[in-house]
Structures are given as structure tokens and as C-alpha cells.
Amino acid sequence: MKISDILQLTEARVVCGSFSSQTEVERAFSSDLMSDVLTLDSENILLITGLANPQSIRTAEMADIHFILLVRNKKATEEMIRLAEENHITLMETPFSLFRTSGILYQAGLMPVY
Amino acid sequence: MVIEQTYFIRGGDFSHAGDASSKVKKLLKQLGVDARKIKNIVIALYEAEVNIVAHAWEGMIRISIEADRISCTLEDKGPGIEDIGQAMVEGYSTASKEVREMGFGAGMGLSNIKRNTDVLEITSEVGVGTKVYMVNYF
Ligand SMILES: Nc1ncnc2c1ncn2[C@@H]1O[C@H](COP(=O)(O)OP(=O)(O)OP(=O)(O)O)[C@@H](O)[C@H]1O
Numbered sequence: 001m002k003i004s005d006i007l008q009l010t011e012a013r014v015v016c017g018s019f020s021s022q023t024e025v026e027r028a029f030s031s032d033l034m035s036d037v038l039t040l041d042s043e044n045i046l047l048i049t050g051l052a053n054p055q056s057i058r059t060a061e062m063a064d065i066h067f068i069l070l071v072r073n074k075k076a077t078e079e080m081i082r083l084a085e086e087n088h089i090t091l092m093e094t095p096f097s098l099f100r101t102s103g104i105l106y107q108a109g110l111m112p113v114y
Numbered sequence: 115m116v117i118e119q120t121y122f123i124r125g126g127d128f129s130h131a132g133d134a135s136s137k138v139k140k141l142l143k144q145l146g147v148d149a150r151k152i153k154n155i156v157i158a159l160y161e162a163e164v165n166i167v168a169h170a171w172e173g174m175i176r177i178s179i180e181a182d183r184i185s186c187t188l189e190d191k192g193p194g195i196e197d198i199g200q201a202m203v204e205g206y207s208t209a210s211k212e213v214r215e216m217g218f219g220a221g222m223g224l225s226n227i228k229r230n231t232d233v234l235e236i237t238s239e240v241g242v243g244t245k246v247y248m249v250n251y252f
């Protein structure tokens with residue numbers, strides 16, 4: 001699914017990062033527990049999380065995840081933005097909840113990891 | 115050629131948890147190590163680093179990179195682990211509420227480390243600390 005479609009469907013905004021209009025992710029995973037995220041084997045995934053602290057960025061960095069969607073109007077902190085920029089991670093924020101965000105994207109065809 | 119680095123880790127300091135692993139990742143990239151291998155190494159190292167922050171008081175990470183491998187030794191002063199076998203079980207966690215709020219405490223860390231390393235040795239003394247030694251071959 002195209003990042004631009006994800007932004008539109010979840011009424012999200014980009015906090016930092018750049019990507020082309022054709023950039024896509026293959027699958028998504030929703031979790032607030034970072035070790036759960038670190039079990040994933042897939043490439044090219046979107047992390048959907050309510051965890052608004054630097055550890056969500058560090059986790060993405062280690063797992064080679066390049067797209068993070070923060071839910072429920074959680075605001076990325078300055079430190080998160082700094083780390084995301086340093087590691088070429090695109091950070092987005094949606095007002096929707098984790099459940100609603102996941103439901104919308106799943107229904108629109110974004111594949112789950114499991 | 116052997117590259118050696120040492121990093122100090124403060125217990126409870128979640129704003130810096132992962133800084134050491136991040137530096138190691140950048141170093142391995144510079145050295146041209148295969149991306150898939152780097153991912154295995156840094157996931158294991160990051161989990162072990164976060165474990166010091168989450169469960170111990172302070173610790174030290176020493177890494178040594180040789181032509182065919184990286185060895186990481188993480189030694190901490192902390193409560194130690196009474197039953198390492200039990201701690202390795204997926205889902206087992208004694209993480210505090212504060213640690214869970216930081217996004218950890220799934221009880222997946224040690225099994226993630228196991229899965230991502232070629233050699234893993236954990237030794238621990240209750241009330242003194244824990245030592246994690248791991249090796250990945252390139
Ligand atoms: N360095 C350490 N010092 C003391 N206890 C530890 C240490 N590392 C792990 N443990 C103990 O082993 C348990 C399991 O560790 P593990 O990393 O698998 O899970 P966790 O840290 O609780 O949660 P997660 O890693 O999924 O965020 C911990 O809850 C803790 O009781």
C-alpha cells in the first residue's frame with residue numbers, strides 16, 4: 001500500500017521523513033511492545049504504535065523499519081524526531097486509535113505480518 | 115585487525131537506551147557487513163542493552179569485531195537472574211509498570227537474543243549482576 005494512501009485513509013500527517021508518491025509498504029504490525037516488534041522477520045513494514053518515546057524509533061532503527069505511524073494523537077517528541085531523521089525513518093501521526101487505524105488499513109488491503 | 119569498543123549503560127535511563135546498539139549498527143554498516151547479519155546482531159544487542167536499562171543498575175558493553183565475527187559482552191551490576199531457564203521462556207517477565215510504559219516487558223527479549231545469535235552464554239549471580247556473552251559470525 002502506498003504511503004500516500006495510508007496518510008489519506010487515516011487522516012495522518014507526516015512529522016518528518018521523505019518518500020516518493022510511489023513509495024509503498026508491504027505489511028503492517030500494530031504493537032506497543034517493542035520486543036514483539038523485534039521478533040518480526042518481514043521487510044518493508046509499517047509500524048503502527050501508541051508508544052511515543054525514543055524507544056519506538058530505536059526499535060525501528062534496529063529492525064530496519066522505515067515507516068512509523070503514531071496513533072491517537074500522540075505527539076512525537078523532539079528527541080524522537082531527531083532520532084528518526086538521523087536514521088531516515090518517516091514518522092507520521094494519526095488522530096485515530098490503534099484499533100481503528102489497524103481496522104481501516106486492513107480493510108483497505110494492507111497485509112498483516114501474521 | 116580487531117576493533118574494540120566499550121559503552122557504559124545507566125540503569126533506568128530509557129532516553130538513552132539503544133544509543134550503544136545504534137553506534138554499533140553504524141560501525142558495522144561502515145565495515146560493509148551484510149545487512150541481514152547486521153539486523154541479527156543489533157536486535158540481540160539492543161535487547162540486551164535494554165535489559166540492563168530495564169532490570170539492572172548499571173552496566174558495561176564491550177564489543178570486539180574480528181575478520182569473521184563480532185563478540186559482545188554485556189556485564190551489569192543488578193539484581194541478577196535467579197532462574198535463567200525460566201527467564202528465557204517467551205512471555206516470562208518481571209518488568210515493572212514503568213518499564214512496560216516504556217514499551218518493554220513482553221518477555222520476548224532473551225528469546226529474541228537467542229534467535230539472533232550464533233553463541234549465547236548467560237551467567238548471573240543474584241544480588242550481584244548478570245553477564246551476557248554473545249557471538250555472531252559474519
Ligand atoms: N540484565 C538483567 N538483570 C536482571 N534481570 C534480567 C536481566 N535480563 C533479563 N532479566 C530477567 O529476565 C526476564 C526476561 O527477560 P526478557 O528480556 O526476555 O523479557 P523482558 O525484559 O521482561 O521483556 P522484553 O524484553 O520483552 O521487553 C526479565 O523480566 C527479568 O526478570
Ligand SMILES: [Mg+2]
Nearest residue numbers: 161165223224
Ligand atoms: Mg528484555
